[in-house]
Amino acid sequence: MVSFCIIDSKSSPWLWGLLLAVLVGSGCQREEVRVYRVAKDPAKSGSPGMGQAHGQPGSRLPRLEYQVPSGWEEVAAGEMRLASFKVQEGSSAADVGVFPLPGLAGGDLGNVNRWRSQVGLPAVTEGDLAKLAEEVSIAGSPGRLFDLAGENPGSGEKTRILAGILHREGVAWFFKMTGDDALVAKNKPLFVEFLKSMRFTSPQGELPPDHPPIDGMGAMPAAASGKDGGAGKPAWAVPATWKEVAAGAFLISKFVVNGPNDTQAAVNVSMSPGDGGGLVGNINRWRKQVGLSELGEAEIRGQVTELETAGGKAAVVEITGSDPQSGKPAKILGAIVGQPGRTWFYKLMGDAELVAREKDAFIQFVKSARYSNAT
Amino acid sequence: MQLDRIIQFFSSLKLTVVCLGLGLVLVFWGTMAQVEMGLYQAQNEFFRSLFIYWKPEGSGLKIPIFPGGYLVGTVLLINLIAAHIQRFELSRKKIGLFLVHSGLILLLVGQLLTDLLSQESMLHLREGETKNYTEADTDVELAIADVTDRDSDKVVAIDYRRLLKPNPIQHEALPFAVEVRKFYVNSVLADRAKDAKEPPPATMGFGPQLVVEEKPPVTAMDKRNVPSAVIELRSGGNSLGTWLVSGYINQPQRFTHEGRTYELSLRRTRLYKPYSIQLLDFRHDVYPGTDIPKNFSSRVRVMRPDTGEDREVLIYMNNPLRYAGETYYQASFDTDNEGTILQVVRNPSWLAPYFACILVSAGLIIQFMMHMMGFVRKRRTA
Numbered sequence: 001m002v003s004f005c006i007i008d009s010k011s012s013p014w015l016w017g018l019l020l021a022v023l024v025g026s027g028c029q030r031e032e033v034r035v036y037r038v039a040k041d042p043a044k045s046g047s048p049g050m051g052q053a054h055g056q057p058g059s060r061l062p063r064l065e066y067q068v069p070s071g072w073e074e075v076a077a078g079e080m081r082l083a084s085f086k087v088q089e090g091s092s093a094a095d096v097g098v099f100p101l102p103g104l105a106g107g108d109l110g111n112v113n114r115w116r117s118q119v120g121l122p123a124v125t126e127g128d129l130a131k132l133a134e135e136v137s138i139a140g141s142p143g144r145l146f147d148l149a150g151e152n153p154g155s156g157e158k159t160r161i162l163a164g165i166l167h168r169e170g171v172a173w174f175f176k177m178t179g180d181d182a183l184v185a186k187n188k189p190l191f192v193e194f195l196k197s198m199r200f201t202s203p204q205g206e207l208p209p210d211h212p213p214i215d216g217m218g219a220m221p222a223a224a225s226g227k228d229g230g231a232g233k234p235a236w237a238v239p240a241t242w243k244e245v246a247a248g249a250f251l252i253s254k255f256v257v258n259g260p261n262d263t264q265a266a267v268n269v270s271m272s273p274g275d276g277g278g279l280v281g282n283i284n285r286w287r288k289q290v291g292l293s294e295l296g297e298a299e300i301r302g303q304v305t306e307l308e309t310a311g312g313k314a315a316v317v318e319i320t321g322s323d324p325q326s327g328k329p330a331k332i333l334g335a336i337v338g339q340p341g342r343t344w345f346y347k348l349m350g351d352a353e354l355v356a357r358e359k360d361a362f363i364q365f366v367k368s369a370r371y372s373n374a375t
Numbered sequence: 376m377q378l379d380r381i382i383q384f385f386s387s388l389k390l391t392v393v394c395l396g397l398g399l400v401l402v403f404w405g406t407m408a409q410v411e412m413g414l415y416q417a418q419n420e421f422f423r424s425l426f427i428y429w430k431p432e433g434s435g436l437k438i439p440i441f442p443g444g445y446l447v448g449t450v451l452l453i454n455l456i457a458a459h460i461q462r463f464e465l466s467r468k469k470i471g472l473f474l475v476h477s478g479l480i481l482l483l484v485g486q487l488l489t490d491l492l493s494q495e496s497m498l499h500l501r502e503g504e505t506k507n508y509t510e511a512d513t514d515v516e517l518a519i520a521d522v523t524d525r526d527s528d529k530v531v532a533i534d535y536r537r538l539l540k541p542n543p544i545q546h547e548a549l550p551f552a553v554e555v556r557k558f559y560v561n562s563v564l565a566d567r568a569k570d571a572k573e574p575p576p577a578t579m580g581f582g583p584q585l586v587v588e589e590k591p592p593v594t595a596m597d598k599r600n601v602p603s604a605v606i607e608l609r610s611g612g613n614s615l616g617t618w619l620v621s622g623y624i625n626q627p628q629r630f631t632h633e634g635r636t637y638e639l640s641l642r643r644t645r646l647y648k649p650y651s652i653q654l655l656d657f658r659h660d661v662y663p664g665t666d667i668p669k670n671f672s673s674r675v676r677v678m679r680p681d682t683g684e685d686r687e688v689l690i691y692m693n694n695p696l697r698y699a700g701e702t703y704y705q706a707s708f709d710t711d712n713e714g715t716i717l718q719v720v721r722n723p724s725w726l727a728p729y730f731a732c733i734l735v736s737a738g739l740i741i742q743f744m745m746h747m748m749g750f751v752r753k754r755r756t757a
Contacts (some may be wrong), residue, residue, distance in 0.1 A: 087465030154660030320584035
């Protein structure tokens with residue numbers, strides 16, 4: 001009998017026990033050290049796929065400068081996006097995002113059909129795609145614009161997607177506005193102007209390659225330009241050791257400070273209509289630039305000190321982190337001056353010791369600024 | 376004979392009752408313990424253990440006070456097998472019972488194997504994003520990546536459990552030893568004041584600018600421990616410096632040693648795959664006019680360079696992607712509806728419960744039919 005064949009081996013329960021002990025034992029033995037080789041992390045080689053925000057350390061993407069249309073509010077970019085905006089009119093809302101994706105990012109046809117499915121439209125073929133595309137200028141280069149309207153298959157709401165596509169230096173740039181049909185249609189001319197206003201600049205500017213990225217206008221709205229914003233450059237007392245350099249298209253002013261052992265720091269001044277993305281969003285953006293993670297609103301506000309200046313109260317923050325490329329200590333001193341209808345941003349960033357040395361000069365500089373129409 | 380007595384003990388029905396009783400208490404106690412400990416820790420301490428330990432505070436002692444899930448399950452399994460071997464005869468009459476017992480044994484073994492061999496991780500993808508790795512939900516690793524080469528990085532990933540064991544850690548793939556000065560299971564970081572009197576936690580990278588504060592570990596399901604560690608690298612008896620690594624620091628900290636560049640980071644344990652998955656579209660459909668979810672789905676693209684495979688798959692509730700021995704379930708999503716979170720389960724014994732149920736069902740049907748036929752036959756002869 002089979003059963004007796006098994007029981008003949010009297011040690012069978014022990015064999016089972018042994019087997020289980022081996023299994024339990026082997027299960028507990030986790031691999032403690034693993035060694036493997038992986039392709040370069042795309043997040044560090046310029047892919048936004050890993051959530052590289054604009055100006056974030058390690059990003060090799062070109063910097064993007066643009067004019068923010070009136071009525072658009074810049075918000076924290078979040079993962080995947082280089083910039084993000086919110087448009088709100090009554091109960092209607094729309095979202096605008098700028099997404100750079102490496103390579104063809106699935107091809108234009110795949111993306112357009114994905115967006116079409118999001119507004120309940122059937123897929124199209126490559127031949128139809130050319131007919132659907134409108135010609136548009138993006139950053140001075142010819143791009144394609146798709147205007148897709150339909151009903152959200154989930155909510156049944158009338159939805160419109162405006163999507164601009166530009167292929168540039170191996171990166172597919174997607175500019176997408178999604179939201180309420182009527183609101184997006186009304187904003188189409190502004191969206192087209194927004195695409196036209198794009199400018200790509202070098203990610204490092206004139207600073208040495210191992211220097212932390214100095215935030216030009218970064219994600220600051222381009223409409224901040226004092227030249228056409230009517231605000232003009234404030235009158236201020238510039239410290240003697242600071243050297244003014246070309247500010248770039250959308251900065252009000254820029255200064256470079258040189259320290260011992262070839263260390264360097266830069267002061268950028270910009271202005272934005274409204275709150276320019278808010279205190280928390282901007283400080284978190286700065287934190288990322290020196291490799292620190294975002295903090296909650298309460299924690300941010302706990303780190304901010306108030307400063308009386310000639311142009312009103314300023315929120316001052318000191319952020320210490322590390323240079324993303326060299327690993328050396330880096331520091332940011334930021335001051336945000338809120339005025340009715342606009343916000344001024346002052347940022348001193350660079351070698352940690354140099355920034356610490358220049359702190360008093362920076363505070364005096366911010367305090368000294370007198371604005372043309374400030375009361 | 377002593378062996379007979381042991382076999383007698385393991386095949387006794389009393390042992391079955393005791394094991395089932397202990398199992399009942401264990402399930403109740405383990406379930407209640409989740410309130411304080413959280414699901415993960417309670418599972419480990421009550422069910423994935425040989426004993427439940429009492430650890431008097433401050434004594435450093437671990438006193439076993441109750442059998443854990445592994446012990447109860449293993450004894451029950453041995454008991455079932457031993458009783459089966461000793462009492463059952465493989466005859467036509469008892470084939471149904473034999474199948475039922477085989478099914479139960481398979482169920483227990485399968486569950487044990489699942490517990491020992493299965494691996495869970497998460498895949499977070501934004502629309503358009505591609506990844507060839509998943510990340511463990513609770514485990515972290517110290518990753519030391521040699522990033523000198525142009526095309527690829529050589530990564531030495533040290534599991535956090537190893538960081539808790541005696542130091543230093545030496546490995547043939549590393550030209551230096553890693554010594555963990557302190558490991559914080561849960562922590563917060565803050566900027567270090569310029570005039571701070573205490574020395575900085577570390578001398579290199581972010582270390583001089585930050586302070587680290589230990590926090591009590593959290594167990595609630597909606598909270599997460601953020602670990603930090605202060606590590607020292609040593610080579611040839613010399614210190615290369617100390618670094619503060621933390622889950623809060625997104626940016627790997629770079630340094631050079633013997634002409635090669637390395638990056639240090641403490642991150643969630645990564646599990647790399649020979650294929651990549653790209654999120655094409657995430658959908659969160661609601662019933663018209665309401666916020667009530669109707670459907671969550673992720674349209675993904677599976678790309679495998681070594682086989683040339685490139686196809687699209689739709690993952691939605693109760694319709695996971697089963698691929699290369701792993702199952703990708705729709706688990707969660709980003710609040711802006713443009714990102715998805717997939718739970719990834721590798722379970723080599725996932726078929727065991729199916730086979731076990733088939734065996735038990737077949738056994739019960741056969742047993743029932745045999746009884747019924749015997750009854751019918753009896754009635755005819757009467």
